[in-house]
Amino acid sequence: MANSGHRGRPGAVRKHARKGSTTGSGGHRRRRLEGKGPTPKAEDRTYHPAYKRKQEREEAERKAQGPKLKASLHTPAGYELICGRNPVYEAVQAGMPYARVFVLSAAVYDERLADIIRAAMEAEVRVIEVSRTELDLMTEGQVHQGIAIEVPPYEYVTCQDLVERGQRSGRDGLIVALDSVTDPHNLGAVMRSAAAFGADGVLIPERRAAGVSATVWKVSAGAAARLPVARETNLVRCLRDLQQAGYFVVGLAGDGQSSLPQADLADMPLVLVTGSEGAGLSRLVRQTCDLVVAIPIDGQTESLNASVAAGIALYQIDQVRNRYAGQ
Incomplete structure (x- = not known):
């Protein structure tokens, strides 16, 4: 008996489509479509010649900088x-x-x-x-x-500390004030001279002036460890306070009112003020001084270095005081 329909015929089997949910790809195809981000720069790709050139450039920069110090x-x-x-x-x-x-x-x-x-x-x-x-x-x-x-950082004192130091010494006080001296070598040299001639300390302003640094320590030849330095905000106000305390303020300038050897500076507490390397005494500081004196020098020499001028003046004051004490 013959079969009905397509039964028994090879290749004639009907295939039915599945219905309902099926297993997905798990997002693999979607991630593949998203790609791998922007393409790295040529110099960041290890296989690219630009990468080798970058390494060579960085190595040259490291050599140019020299060795680094351990932390x-x-x-x-x-x-x-x-x-x-x-x-x-x-x-x-x-x-x-x-x-x-x-x-x-x-x-x-x-x-x-x-x-x-x-x-x-x-x-x-x-x-x-x-x-x-x-x-x-x-x-x-x-x-x-x-x-x-x-x-460690230098420990400054106050102007009052210098006054009290002079009072304890049993002699007339002597303070060296620097008006806007910015060269640390000059500050160190002034400190050395001040210590050598019995000053009670050095007075400097906080701004536009050299402070006590390693360079100053070196130039002072140990004087920085023995001689106190006062650092005040307003130099003019401090000079006026010293005048109220009985100090006579003497400024050094090439065009001073009188000659240093002729000035009578023997029997009173003194503040010796030296100006900056170029401009000399500032206007307000000069107006505050009780007397401005000049150091006699050869006419062909324009001026003296701030530390040299201070050293000469300190020597002169020391000689006058010694003569006065011996009378």
Whole structure:
């Protein structure tokens, strides 16, 4: 009997479509369509020639910058380094506070440096051995002679402290005031002269003037550890306060009213005021002075350096006072 329909015929089987939910792709096709983001720059693709050129450029920049200092050798904010055999030795001998000592291994055989290291160890100050390259970087190329000490920020006093120091000395007070002297070398040299001729301290303004720094410590040759420095906001007001306290304020200027040797400065508390390197005494400071004197010099010489002028004046005052005391 013959089969009805398509039964028994190869390939004639009817296929029915499934109905209902089916398993999806899980989002794979959608993510593939989204892509992989923007194309990286040529210099960021490791296989690209631009990447190699970038690496070479960065390496050249690192070499140009030179070696970097270890974090442990960086000086904290506000601290400074004093370097060199004599400046360091004088600072330590004068009792100046310091936080760390940095020394080359070969430098310990120097007798003076050995004394510094012994003093540091007795004071329980950390001594750190460094390489020459490291010390060069730390001192920014200064002549360090294998030794440097790390000193805390300088502690200024007040103008009243200088007055009281003069009263305790049992003699007429002597204060050196600097009007806008911006060169730290001049400040250091003035401090050295002031200490040598018995001044009670140095007075400087807060703004537009050099402060006590590592350079000043070095130039002062240890005087910065012995001689106090007062830093006041308003120099003119401070000079007036000193006048009220009985001080006679004497300014130095090339066109002074009288000659320094002719001025009678023997038996009174004095404030000696030196002006800036270029402009000299400012208008208000000059008006505040009780007397403005000049140092006689050769006519072919225009003026004297601020620290030189202060040193000469201090010597003259010291000589006059000594003669007066001997009478």
